[in-house]
Amino acid sequence: VRLVVLVSGSGTNLQALIDAAADPATDTPYEIVAVGADRGGIEGLSRAERAGIPTYTCRVKDFATRGEWDAALAEATAAHAPDLVVSAGFMKVVGPGFLARFGGRFLNTHPALLPSFPGAHGVRDALAYGAKVTGCTVHFVDDGVDTGPVIAQRAVEVREEDHTDEGAALHERIKEVERRLLVEVVGRIARDGYTFEGPNRRRVRLGH
Numbered sequence: 789v790r791l792v793v794l795v796s797g798s799g800t801n802l803q804a805l806i807d808a809a810a811d812p813a814t815d816t817p818y819e820i821v822a823v824g825a826d827r828g829g830i831e832g833l834s835r836a837e838r839a840g841i842p843t844y845t846c847r848v849k850d851f852a853t854r855g856e857w858d859a860a861l862a863e864a865t866a867a868h869a870p871d872l873v874v875s876a877g878f879m880k881v882v883g884p885g886f887l888a889r890f891g892g893r894f895l896n897t898h899p900a901l902l903p904s905f906p907g908a909h910g911v912r913d914a915l916a917y918g919a920k921v922t923g924c925t926v927h928f929v930d931d932g933v934d935t936g937p938v939i940a941q942r943a944v945e946v947r948e949e950d951h952t953d954e955g956a957a958l959h960e961r962i963k964e965v966e967r968r969l970l971v972e973v974v975g976r977i978a979r980d981g982y983t984f985e986g987p988n989r990r991r992v993r994l995g996h
């Protein structure tokens with residue numbers, strides 16, 4: 789299965805996917821064929837380069853409209869013919885053009901237990917609310933913000949001392965769990981595809 793990963797930051801989730809793919813002991817039937825970003829100069833891109841993975845960057849400010857950016861991102865992504873696209877700390881909401889092409893095979897990882905605390909500040913919002921348990925969610929991307937079908941979740945307990953550093957330590961504990969969950973889910977979907985349950989039950993198979 790051909791995988792494209794989208795990043796905006798440190799790329800530790802990307803690194804987990806790279807490491808798992810290189811580890812003969814893990815069952816990871818995917819190949820990371822490219823890494824895309826919405827900004828330059830980030831560690832996520834350096835991680836890809838060190839692993840010898842092609843990269844591309846589409847910056848919103850280089851396009852006249854958000855729609856043009858979305859079309860360019862879709863085009864640049866499609867050029868690598870992915871079966872599956874993963875947003876791993878990609879901090880942009882894609883538009884209808886991208887979803888028309890990759891919907892149903894576009895995953896995101898989010899640092900909270902959706903549908904609680906969607907958006908860019910899932911860790912901080914859970915803390916501010918006073919949640920005692922939060923965690924991470926891997927889900928399909930739809931046209932809302934963190935609203936698509938949930939694939940898998942893991943819980944992480946909030947500690948008293950998490951309130952002293954604006955969620956930095958909590959986010960690190962979530963990310964440890966999140967990286968393992970993402971590798972597990974991507975491996976499973978690459979191997980078995982995915983069945984959407986509910987009234988519109990359908991099965992998605994990738995790269996077969």
Ligand code: GRF
Binds near residue numbers: 800899
């Ligand atoms: C992850 O917690 C992701 O869910 C969130 O940002 C973090 C990205 O971390 N949106 P990294 O870039 O993979 O290290």
